[in-house]
Amino acid sequence: MKRAAAAFLVGLVFGAGLLVSGMTDPAKVLGFLDVTDAWDPSLALVMAAAVAVFALLYRLALKRPRPLLAADFAQPARRGIDARLVVGALLFGVGWGLSGFCPGPAIVSAAFGDPRVWAFVAAMVVGVAIARIPGLRAVDRGAE
């Protein structure tokens, strides 16, 4: 329960950051992705600021023996660059460019009431399920 409450608050702040930065507006994201004429560089600064803050606090946390509400830090397994990474990133990029939505902003802006956002989120969950469900038991045995 404490972990769920913490995760809810983190989601709230994460979403607030997306709202403040304008990343919940697909037109603004597309303004970054359209580099040919009128370019909006804002998204690059959002990422730079997020990386700067997280990089520092991430390292500070690792000096502690464990997280405050969990047994250990879940470090992703070190893996190389493989075909799955390349194909997955390219598919995601095409979907991002076709809509201006990546997963976080899509969920935040589902609150705005446009049925097309609900359709995006539903389609995204179907896509996740297509990729995940066949390996569900394997995933549960693994690190994730």
Added chain:
Amino acid sequence: MSIVNFTPVSALAGGAMIGLAAAGLWWLLGRLAGVSGIIGGAFSLRWSEISWRLAFLAGLLASGLLAIWLVPGKVQFDLPAGLHQVVLAGVLVGIGTQVGGGCTSGHGICGVSRLSVRSIVAVLLFMAAAMVTVFIWTHG
């Protein structure tokens, strides 16, 4: 090329908040705040893995609800794509993020912060793919 609609102050402030939230998840639960990974991991058979993930996603949605309730005039939202394009995009984002192991937050923020070469390559690839897609959509 000209620079338009550039909002550096809100971009930096919002970005810092996103970084802070990601750090909060790491400090509290020891988990990396990749939104696609949080969604994908909710397809689990264990409630302990499902509950905090659903709570995080509820927090995201709640931030949007609070925004339209408290500051409705300040919420900018313009989705240029039509329904069919949006559905296709959603499926591609869903599959792509799971196969590629991350999205703009997981690879883009957490992975780049950890200097993961894998994540840096993923960011360059999905940015390039998105830019080419937008170019074809708007100029094709």
